[in-house]
Each structure stands twice: as structure tokens, then as C-alpha cells.
Amino acid sequence: MKLENRIAIITGGGRGIGRAIALEFARHGARVVLAARTAQDVEKTAAQIGNEGTALPVVCDVSDVASVQLMFARVLVKFGGGADILVNNAGIAESAPLAKTDDDLWQRHLAINLSGTFYCTRAAVPAMLERGWGRVINVASIAGKTGAPYIAAYAASKHGVLGLTRSIALELAAKGITVNAICPGYVDTDMAARGVENVTAKTGRSAEQALEAIKKTSPQNRLITVEEVAALALLLASEEGRGINGQAINIDGGAVLF
Ligand code: NAD
Numbered sequence: 001m002k003l004e005n006r007i008a009i010i011t012g013g014g015r016g017i018g019r020a021i022a023l024e025f026a027r028h029g030a031r032v033v034l035a036a037r038t039a040q041d042v043e044k045t046a047a048q049i050g051n052e053g054t055a056l057p058v059v060c061d062v063s064d065v066a067s068v069q070l071m072f073a074r075v076l077v078k079f080g081g082g083a084d085i086l087v088n089n090a091g092i093a094e095s096a097p098l099a100k101t102d103d104d105l106w107q108r109h110l111a112i113n114l115s116g117t118f119y120c121t122r123a124a125v126p127a128m129l130e131r132g133w134g135r136v137i138n139v140a141s142i143a144g145k146t147g148a149p150y151i152a153a154y155a156a157s158k159h160g161v162l163g164l165t166r167s168i169a170l171e172l173a174a175k176g177i178t179v180n181a182i183c184p185g186y187v188d189t190d191m192a193a194r195g196v197e198n199v200t201a202k203t204g205r206s207a208e209q210a211l212e213a214i215k216k217t218s219p220q221n222r223l224i225t226v227e228e229v230a231a232l233a234l235l236l237a238s239e240e241g242r243g244i245n246g247q248a249i250n251i252d253g254g255a256v257l258f
Contacts, residue, residue, distance in 0.1 A: 002238040004029035009083045011062050011120060012090030014041025016189035017139060020226035021087055021233045026054060028234060033075050035060040062090045062116030072123045082127020085237045088117040089139040093191055095150040095198060106153045113157035118164060134177035135237045138165050140248060142183045142256045162248050169246030178245040180236050185252030186214050188223040220253030
């Protein structure tokens with residue numbers, strides 16, 4: 001039970017990577033707060049975690065600072081304290097060529113992927129400072145380190161997340177708080193499935209061909225599983241992970257080597 005009694009907020013905790021992290025943290029004794037824009041998925045995951053009182057589903061739009069503040073207020077009421085662990089996982093990924101990247105698409109990526117991470121971290125850190133212990137884990141992407149065609153908004157937002165991670169990590173390094181980013185390649189979730197659909201729609205390739213092309217972006221020729229990402233998050237959240245700080249750790253089968 002590496003996270004016994006820890007309070008962990010996982011944004012986007014109702015499905016995909018966030019859900020796997022929530023289940024893994026709960027398995028290790030954490031009380032988990034699952035936040036997402038709509039109730040359905042987070043309520044389902046909370047019910048799956050089961051034990052009365054250990055999972056709190058919250059509707060929260062991380063791009064809305066008032067909604068984030070409300071979530072932290074609810075956590076305080078429910079658990080009597082702030083979060084020990086914050087996983088900034090909520091995110092969107094839409095693709096478009098530059099000319100078709102309109103203001104709305106651009107702003108949405110910055111608002112959710114980057115500002116959402118900032119708002120939640122700023123709200124979480126005071127309680128961590130009081131306790132002298134905390135973990136912030138940002139689910140970024142290898143697109144936070146490299147570029148690719150048609151994902152300018154997504155890549156820019158994730159590059160921003162890495163800058164935020166590194167700066168806050170140094171600011172808090174002597175206070176018992178670590179701040180790290182996880183940088184996955186393609187992970188087997190709805191997001192990757194939408195990527196396949198997108199390639200199919202835009203190129204006329206079959207779904208199988210599109211999936212093969214996505215797999216080939218990894219030298220391991222496969223998608224990463226959500227459980228692999230959750231295992232890395234657990235290490236970063238645990239006591240044993242205390243020396244890992246300010247890092248952006250790739251989990252991509254070796255696609256990006258820096
Ligand atoms: P997903 O689409 O299955 O889940 C995204 C989650 O974020 C959902 O629960 C959704 O409700 C939530 N969300 C979106 N906007 C939100 C908002 N404004 N407020 C609160 N919650 C919001 O995606 P996933 O694959 O599980 O992705 C999780 C994270 O991992 C994202 O940050 C994504 O960029 C990153 N990532 C995913 C992949 C991949 O291939 N799936 C690769 C690299 C990085």
C-alpha cells in the first residue's frame with residue numbers, strides 16, 4: 001500500500017489513462033478524487049473503486065478557474081484536507097493543418113492542456129507546502145518534446161506543460177514536493193482511437209492501416225497500455241520516487257530518446 005491514506009486528485013479520471021491511474025492509486029490505498037467535465041465516467045469509475053468514502057467523483061472543467069476552485073473546496077469538505085498528490089491528466093488532442101487551426105482550436109488546447117494544469121497545480125500546492133510533502137504529476141506527451149505535422153496546438157500546449165513542470169519543480173524542490181511529467185507515445189485509449197478515425201477519414205486508409213501506421217511510430221511497433229502509464233505514475237507518486245524531480249519521462253517504446 002504505497003499510497004496509504006494519501007489524497008490524490010486525478011483530472012480526467014473517468015476514462016483512459018486517468019482512470020487507470022485512479023484505479024492503481026486506489027489499489028495502493030489512496031483516497032482518489034476523479035474530476036472530469038461530465039459526471040457519467042467519473043461516477044462509474046468511482047463506483048468501480050467501491051469502498052465507501054475512498055473515491056469522490058467531481059464534475060470540473062479544468063480550463064475554468066472557478067470550477068477548479070470549487071473542486072478543491074469539495075475535496076476539503078470531503079476529506080478534511082487538500083490533495084497530497086495531483087495528477088494533471090485531463091487533456092484534448094485535435095489535429096488540423098496550420099491554415100485550419102482556427103483561434104478556437106488553438107485556445108481550447110492551451111486552455112485545457114496548459115492553463116488547466118496551471119490552475120490545478122496553483123490550487124494544490126499550498127496544502128502540499130503546509131504538509132511538507134506533495135507530488136504533482138503532469139501527463140504531457142512526447143509531443144511536449146517533438147513536433148509533428150498537424151498538431152501545432154497540441155504540441156505547443158504540451159511543450160508548455162514541460163516548461164511549467166521544470167520551473168515549478170525547481171521552485172518547490174526543497175519543500176518535499178516533486179513535480180514531474182510523463183510523456184507517453186500513443187496509448188491504447190479513446191484518444192488514440194480518435195487518432196485512427198482521423199487518419200482514416202483524412203487519408204482514405206483503412207482502420208487497420210491507420211492503426212499500423214500509428215504503431216510504427218514506436219520502435220516497439222505497439223501502443224502503450226494505460227496500465228504501463230499508471231505504473232509509472234505510481235512510482236512518481238510514491239515515497240520511493242522522491243528523488244525524481246523536474247523530469248519529463250518518456251514512455252513510448254524508445255521513439256524519442258531525449
Ligand atoms: P481520453 O480522451 O480518453 O481522456 C481524456 C480525459 O480528459 C477525459 O476523462 C475527459 O473527460 C477529460 N477532460 C477533457 N477536457 C477536460 C476539461 N476541460 N476538464 C476536465 N476534464 C477534461 O484521453 P487519454 O488518452 O486518456 O489522455 C489522457 C492524457 O494523456 C491527455 O492529457 C493526453 O494528452 C495524454 N496523452 C495521451 C496519449 C494517447 O495516445 N492516448 C498520448 C500522449 C499523451
